[in-house]
Amino acid sequence: MPELPEVETVRRSLTPYVINQTIADVTVYLPRMVRTHDPSGFHAHLVGQTINDLTRRGKHLIWHFPNCLMISHLRMEGKFFVSEESLPKMPHEHVRIQFTSGRVLIYQDVRTFGTFDLYDKPAELSTLKPLKDLGLEPFDAGFSGAYLHDQFNTRKGPIKPVLLDQTIILGLGNIYADEVLFCAGIHPTRKANKISLKRLNNLADCAKNVLKKAIELGGTTIRTYENSLGIDGLFQNELYVHTLENEPCRVCQTPIRRIKLSGRSTYYCKNCQH
Secondary structure, three states: OOOHHHHHHHHHHHHHHHOOOEEEEEEEOOHHHEOOOOHHHHHHHHOOOEOOEEEEEOOEEEEEOOOEEEEEEOOOOEEEEEEOOOOOOOOOEEEEEEEOOOOEEEEEEOOOOOEEEEEEOOOOHHHOOOOOOOOEOOOOOOOOHHHHHHHHOOOOOEHHHHHOOOOOEOOOOHHHHHHHHHHHOOOOOOEHHHOOHHHHHHHHHHHHHHHHHHHHOOOOOOOOOOOOOOOOOOHHHHOOOOOOOOOEOOOOOOEOEEEEEOOEEEEEOOOOOO
């Protein structure tokens, strides 16, 4: 599942190909992916619009037009593909945007969980439905150990599922939650409200550092993720625990363990994390 580093990599790779491109036509093959308009309304709002900017909030891509915004979410396995010329309909293609330049932007999604929302420009992005309940992402100015301490104060459950709560920490998914906890030396079952401010300061720093490194390496290629130009990420070569069950810890050589927390596979080192 694409997480913050993968979505940021998609944004960076798409930007040179879509900025200042004017939409000539839009085809929606799977109407339920468009949640705010029917296909004809989606088409009517976008045709003639020029993409001014492409930004990101957590795992959401935000497409900026002169008169509106489009927010897309890749969900489990969505990806964008750019072609310099028109192509026959591709496997698992669900949305196609044709630009006046002849360039084509295609959205493919094997699981069909991706979404597109179109809105008039608001005064604040945070007021829009897909974004309004989201927490801080690790790169936000207010993200710190103190912020986590305040958010975790009433969370009596294990820390790992709490890290996946997008209303608290935006952009972390299963892969990076495991890696951040390893970096911080925190056992995934430790109760969130019992972690000291000192350790949470370290956790906040680890979240920033792990995600920064993952972005630099183009994300993590596990199963089906690749960026919008079909290039695999490289962060999987830097993993310390995730998917490495029974392999020796890179720090202490203790075999990595796997457990289930809230239905998600969770990987950790019993010696390095406590």
